[in-house]
Amino acid sequence: VPFKQVEPLSHDSLIKRAASLATDSSSTFLSQTSLALIDAITEYAKAVHTLIALQKRYLDSLGKLTPAEEDSVWQVIIGQRAKVNDRQEDCKHFESTWFSAMKLCEAAAEAAYTSGAEHASVTARTNIQLAQAQVEEARKLSLDADKKLAETKVMEVQRMAQYAASLENNEEEEVPEAYLRED
Amino acid sequence: VPFKQVEPLSHDSLIKRAASLATDSSSTFLSQTSLALIDAITEYAKAVHTLIALQKRYLDSLGKLTPAEEDSVWQVIIGQRAKVNDRQEDCKHFESTWFSAMKLCEAAAEAAYTSGAEHASVTARTNIQLAQAQVEEARKLSLDADKKLAETKVMEVQRMAQYAASLENNEEEEVPEAYLRED
Numbered sequence: 120v121p122f123k124q125v126e127p128l129s130h131d132s133l134i135k136r137a138a139s140l141a142t143d144s145s146s147t148f149l150s151q152t153s154l155a156l157i158d159a160i161t162e163y164a165k166a167v168h169t170l171i172a173l174q175k176r177y178l179d180s181l182g183k184l185t186p187a188e189e190d191s192v193w194q195v196i197i198g199q200r201a202k203v204n205d206r207q208e209d210c211k212h213f214e215s216t217w218f219s220a221m222k223l224c225e226a227a228a229e230a231a232y233t234s235g236a237e238h239a240s241v242t243a244r245t246n247i248q249l250a251q252a253q254v255e256e257a258r259k260l261s262l263d264a265d266k267k268l269a270e271t272k273v274m275e276v277q278r279m280a281q282y283a284a285s286l287e288n289n290e291e292e293e294v295p296e297a298y299l300r301e302d
Numbered sequence: 303v304p305f306k307q308v309e310p311l312s313h314d315s316l317i318k319r320a321a322s323l324a325t326d327s328s329s330t331f332l333s334q335t336s337l338a339l340i341d342a343i344t345e346y347a348k349a350v351h352t353l354i355a356l357q358k359r360y361l362d363s364l365g366k367l368t369p370a371e372e373d374s375v376w377q378v379i380i381g382q383r384a385k386v387n388d389r390q391e392d393c394k395h396f397e398s399t400w401f402s403a404m405k406l407c408e409a410a411a412e413a414a415y416t417s418g419a420e421h422a423s424v425t426a427r428t429n430i431q432l433a434q435a436q437v438e439e440a441r442k443l444s445l446d447a448d449k450k451l452a453e454t455k456v457m458e459v460q461r462m463a464q465y466a467a468s469l470e471n472n473e474e475e476e477v478p479e480a481y482l483r484e485d
Contacts, residue, residue: 130338134399137331141406144327148320148413155313216317219413223324226409230331230402 131235138227138234142243145220145227152220153250156213160257163206167264170199171271178278182285210261217254221247314418321410321417325426328403328410335403336433339396343440346389350447353382354454361461365468393444400437404430 173196184192228243356379367375411426 130334130341130396134331134334134338137327137334141324141327141331144320144324145410148317148324151313151317151320152417155317158313213313216413216416219409219416223406223409223413226402226406227328230399230406233399233402234335 134234135236135239138231138236139239142224142227142231142236142239145224146243146246149217149220149224149246149250152213152217153253156210156217156254157257159206159209159213160254160261163203163210164260164264166199166203166206167261167268170196170203171264171267173199174271174275178275181278181282217250221250224250317417318419318422321414321419322422325407325410325414325419325422328407329426329429332400332403332407332429332433335396335400336436339393339400339437340440342389342392342396343437343444346386346393347443347447349382349386349389350444350451353379353386354447354450356382357454357458361458364461364465400433404433407433 173192177192177196180192224243224247228240228247231237231240231243356375360375360379363375407426407430411423411430414420414423414426
């Protein structure tokens with residue numbers, strides 16, 4: 120006999136084990152979704168910072184580029200804006216999964232508690248708090264990026280106004296329209 | 303190298319796997335709690351039927367037993383009533399675990415759905431319905447037992463009244479008080 124059982128397992132002990140397994144896998148699921156969400160937020164913040172850098176470089180070069188150069192620069196900017204939108208969609212996508220994982224872990228912690236698997240319940244709650252803290256931390260990065268992007272917007276409006284004024288004085292070419300599009 | 307990976311796994315595929323594992327273990331937990339609850343309900347119904355049988359037997363023998371015999375009979379009945387109460391407590395205990403398991407499975411089905419693990423989500427919902435149906439079935443047994451116990455109660459009151467009347471006529475011994483206690 121590979122192993123012998125001293126007495127048949129009680130319903131309570133089987134339920135406790137099953138509750139522990141359920142909290143374990145719920146915690147694993149929460150970890151996966153947290154990692155994915157944190158990655159998505161980080162990628163979003165990176166994309167925003169790249170956009171900010173591109174826009175600053177464009178503003179710095181206003182009036183110094185040939186129309187063809189200017190055109191290719193704002194093609195890159197438009198491409199980067201699309202990338203920022205994509206990264207934002209990723210964030211929304213993983214955020215909904217993450218929320219459902221948080222709810223699942225709450226339910227697992229509750230189930231473990233009612234089953235008498237206090238240790239598993241406490242572990243699940245700790246994992247929930249940890250995930251919350253990690254995601255909050257990542258969100259700070261993206262909020263910071265959003266703030267910097269808004270600042271660049273202000274700077275952009277000022278620079279474009281200055282540039283438009285200098286163009287009026289010199290009667291030169293107009294600000295490329297496509298750059299001003301908000302898509 | 304024991305195995306080679308063609309390309310690194312995406313967050314989405316890892317999340318789907320984790321969601322499937324979470325629904326699997328939640329379903330296992332639901333099965334364990336369902337089995338325990340159904341067992342508890344069945345044991346309760348059995349205990350009630352035994353009580354009914356004991357009470358009927360007592361009523362049938364009213365006036366035919368010696369005081370000592372009567373005393374031992376209602377000691378058994380009181381013991382059985384306590385057993386019924388214990389089984390009812392077991393039912394309440396496993397019912398709360400079962401409810402938390404149902405909630406956990408709902409959360410797992412929802413999490414699987416938002417993760418794109420539709421198959422796991424459907425499986426979890428099927429398990430929820432199955433558990434609900436099985437527990438409903440068991441509850442019918444205990445409701446039936448409760449109904450029969452109530453009928454015995456009516457019969458008991460009638461018989462005791464008849465017996466009391468016959469005692470008045472014969473001026474014999476009184477109905478043992480302890481038997482009438484509702485504890």
